[in-house]
């Protein structure tokens with residue numbers, strides 16, 4: 001991680017790690033500002049610009065409960081549809097010398113993530129596309145309310161759009177105390193009778209987020225482009241992203 005991430009994130013002592021772990025466990029989100037050095041950020045912006053012409057455009061409409069939409073007991077929520085539109089560069093299109101691959105495959109970065117999450121190990125995706133994605137959101141593109149499928153999400157903001165946008169989420173609200181989906185609260189959220197948390201993220205910020213339990217979205221972009229990198233790992237080795245998701249978001253399987 002030397003020469004890629006800021007000194008504050010190299011050799012972090014255990015006391016700070018434990019603080020980060022507690023914050024992530026309590027709030028479901030950990031925001032690490034100024035994670036990259038200025039040089040790395042500039043380099044990654046140039047790299048993303050060069051890769052952009054190859055990006056695959058996808059557009060998906062979905063129910064926030066995704067696969068279980070048919071069993072949602074509220075007609076309102078069962079029939080609701082949100083949209084995500086973006087362009088994406090896959091792992092195999094990113095140069096092997098890229099700082100993104102050095103981080104993702106590097107022992108130090110993986111250890112940092114494991115320490116923060118309090119888990120033994122994480123494993124890169126087995127398929128050639130899903131481990132790192134560079135996502136581009138232009139004017140009119142959207143990432144509407146949804147839950148993530150994986151236990152934790154790691155994102156790195158490379159470029160902010162030119163005009164105001166914001167990340168919105170309802171922390172750790174998905175399940176009732178009995179472990180059942182909290183549908184009535186989602187109805188309130190969609191009616192705006194509950195207000196989400198809002199973060200205006202800065203470039204070079206790394207975020208760990210438990211998106212399986214917190215409904216979240218980003219507001220649509222008014223001007224410019226947002227570039228967000230996602231790092232995806234599994235808790236077991238040899239796992240590929242399912243074929244439906246690969247075809248939807250990458251337009252190919254390998």
Ligand SMILES: [Fe+2]
Pocket residue numbers: 146147148153211216
């Ligand atoms: Fe998400």
